Amino acid sequence: MKKILLSILFLSGFFPVFAQNNVGQIKATIPAASEIKLPMDTIDTGDKFIKIVLYDNHSWDYYDIGRPVIDSTNMFDEYWSTTVLHAYKDYPSSLIPEEVDLRLVDSLHGYCPPITGVVRSGYQFRRTREHQGIDIPLHTGDTVRAAFDGVVRYIGYTKETGGYGNLVVIRHPNGLETYYGHLSRHLVAADEMVKAGEVIGLGGSTGRSTGPHLHFEVRYKGQTFDPSRLIDFETGALRDTVITLHNHYFSIYSHYGQTDEESKAAAGRIVYTVRSGDTLGGIAAKYGTTVNNICKLNGISSKKILRIGERLIVR
Numbered sequence: 186m187k188k189i190l191l192s193i194l195f196l197s198g199f200f201p202v203f204a205q206n207n208v209g210q211i212k213a214t215i216p217a218a219s220e221i222k223l224p225m226d227t228i229d230t231g232d233k234f235i236k237i238v239l240y241d242n243h244s245w246d247y248y249d250i251g252r253p254v255i256d257s258t259n260m261f262d263e264y265w266s267t268t269v270l271h272a273y274k275d276y277p278s279s280l281i282p283e284e285v286d287l288r289l290v291d292s293l294h295g296y297c298p299p300i301t302g303v304v305r306s307g308y309q310f311r312r313t314r315e316h317q318g319i320d321i322p323l324h325t326g327d328t329v330r331a332a333f334d335g336v337v338r339y340i341g342y343t344k345e346t347g348g349y350g351n352l353v354v355i356r357h358p359n360g361l362e363t364y365y366g367h368l369s370r371h372l373v374a375a376d377e378m379v380k381a382g383e384v385i386g387l388g389g390s391t392g393r394s395t396g397p398h399l400h401f402e403v404r405y406k407g408q409t410f411d412p413s414r415l416i417d418f419e420t421g422a423l424r425d426t427v428i429t430l431h432n433h434y435f436s437i438y439s440h441y442g443q444t445d446e447e448s449k450a451a452a453g454r455i456v457y458t459v460r461s462g463d464t465l466g467g468i469a470a471k472y473g474t475t476v477n478n479i480c481k482l483n484g485i486s487s488k489k490i491l492r493i494g495e496r497l498i499v500r
């Protein structure tokens with residue numbers, strides 16, 4: 186904050202400005218007291234990196250705080266593994282700040298949609314498991330492209346990746362990792378550098394899949410969040426050049442389109458896994474709530490027959 190205020194003071198002419206006169210000598214020009222305008226307040230604009238500064242002489246200015254830059258220091262050493270699928274699995278999520286700004290593209294680092302299409306299945310709790318990415322139907326053999334510049338961190342085959350099928354994982358200089366699942370073919374190798382838009386594989390239906398589609402996942406230090414926060418998949422457009430990741434985004438119940446309050450509430454939810462012999466009444470009593478509330482939260486009827494392993498939001 187101090188740096189910002191100093192910059193504002195400097196820009197507003199509070200400090201002497203050194204100017205060069207026509208014979209090449211340096212002289213200091215000190216503004217008259219009446220010319221000095223002092224910043225009084227700042228107003229938010231729609232863009233969190235641009236503020237409006239109000240001065241005591243009733244004038245105002247736009248002030249650019251400066252978007253974060255892509256800082257790749259250590260990004261390709263920290264928890265790097267070409268043999269472990271989730272390289273950050275032992276990284277304590279408590280070390281991730283409450284809020285982190287990540288630059289997605291800059292003059293050196295580009296973006297390209299991995300594929301475009303209608304999202305068939307989003308980032309959500311689906312049946313009995315967490316669906317930690319988004320699914321976009323494709324034709325087997327369609328090209329799948331790297332979303333951002335990076336280095337291929339992991340190449341996996343169906344027998345090693347569980348549900349992902351043939352998988353490519355790319356680590357990007359800003360720390361994000363993108364996962365491309367169910368491929369019919371890999372077209373890159375581990376440790377290979379890729380540019381945004383480079384073809385990394387062909388689409389398919391390998392692994393846990395009911396038809397050809399791309400499973401696209403985004404992780405920050407091992408934590409997934411809704412990829413629709415980054416990309417509008419129908420148009421392929423990147424939503425912004427910077428993303429602000431909040432801790433509550435890492436919950437499977439938090440998704441694009443929610444307000445911050447809705448996302449926070451969703452992330453704080455308590456979820457219960459149904460066991461043999463459970464009834465809605467019994468679960469409600471256990472969590473100090475009512476059958477009615479549980480039905481509303483899950484969009485179910487009070488007569489619903491519970492299945493073992495099914496997850497219900499209880500609060």
Ligand SMILES: [Zn+2]
Nearest residue numbers: 318319320400
């Ligand atoms: Zn999927």
